[in-house]
Amino acid sequence: MANVLLAHPNITDTGTLSGGNWQISRDNLKDRQLSRVARTATASKADTQFTLDLGRSRLVSVVAVVRHNLSTAAKWRVRVANNPGFTSTVYDNAVTVPPDGGPTVLMDFATQTYLAWDPDWQLAWPTLFPTSVLEWEDDNFWAGSITEEERKEYPSLLLAVLPKPVAGRYIRVEVDDETNPDGYVEFGRMFVGSAWQPIYNANWGASIGWETDTGMQRAMSGAPYFDRKAGRRVTRFELGYLSKDEALGRVFEIQRKAGIDGELLLVWDKDDAINLLRQSYLGRLRQLSPIARVMVGNHSNAFEIEEL
Incomplete structure (x- = not known):
């Protein structure tokens, strides 16, 4: 299990976007209102790629694209480089070697020519369900993937957590979803930034849950009527073993810069592949908790992060 990861600030808005073909502005990737989507003209690979130029080399630990309509067959790739x-590249999330560890250049015996290994892009919707929670008759029993019907209402996120921070100026996101039933792809928000993981993970007792603003009224007969609203995730946890440097150099500064309105990308456990999308989201600090000096050399702070 990996320690909780917090990324802030989002440096996307400092850069310039280019590439792709769009019927609704590509620059909506830089808009915090997730309902203001960027939508491509078609679902062709040439139309569904874009590049972010940060203007200069910046430190990058995570790249995310929030709220998309990619189908269950979609794949994606993100690369970071210092040349346009x-x-x-200094980072590429595509698998660039054959899965069996074989040679990266293969012989096509029919034509007597050499073929380079084609990098395998990442699934937009990885495995989400272990077989223990599925029935034998379920269509997704073996793959554990989300169904096409379910994915339309599921919180969507393309997320790349880099093995280590890299310095890069250009970030390119490419999508392969040419059979998307909508005939286009759309994205709500791009997040690029550096991240911090505490030396010691959150205390036991951390929680994640759904909150909703769904309203309910009763008729005179007692029958309930609902005004359904989409739910949002809320995560609560305490970092109880912070060093002085972490408490003041990290937590104190995150609170100062983010406040209760700034974006914060939460990744609860980057090593938990099945639950990565469930426990990772773009949010904000709901409140700013004071840093407590628990004992000599030890500090603590409580977090409450609400999904945007």
Whole structure:
């Protein structure tokens, strides 16, 4: 299990977007209102890619695209580079070697030519359900993937957590979803930033749950009527073993910069592949809790993060 990861600030808005073909502005990727989507003209690969130029080399730990309509068959790729042509990258989330560890250049015996191994892009919807929670008759029993029907209402997120921070200026996101039933792809928000993981993980007792603003009224007969609203996730936890440097150099500064209105990307456990999308989201600090000096050399702070 990996320690909780917090990313802030979002440096997307400092950059310039280019590439792709859009019927609704690509610059909506820089709009915090997730309902203001960026929508491509078609679902072709040439139309569904874009590049972010940060203006100068910046430290990057995470890249995320929030709220998308990618189908269950979709794949995606993100690369970070310091040249606009991406001829040399400092990060690439595509698998660039054969899964069996074989050679990266293969012989096509029919044509007697050499073929380079085609990098395998990441699934937009990875495995979400272990077989223990599925029935034998379920269509997704073996794959554990989300169904096409379910994904339309499921919180969607493309997330790349880099193994280590890299310095890069250009970030390119590419999507392969040419059979998308909508005939286009759309995105709500892009998040690029550096991240922090505490030396010691959150205390036991941390929680995640759904909150909703769904309203309910009763008729005179007693029958309930509901005004359904989409739910949002809320995560509560305490970092109880912070060093002085972490407490003041990290937590104190995150609170100062983010306040209760700034964006914060939460990744609860980057090593938990099945639950990664469930426990990771773009949120905000609901309140700013004071840093407590628990004992000599030990500080603590409570977090309450609400999904945006």
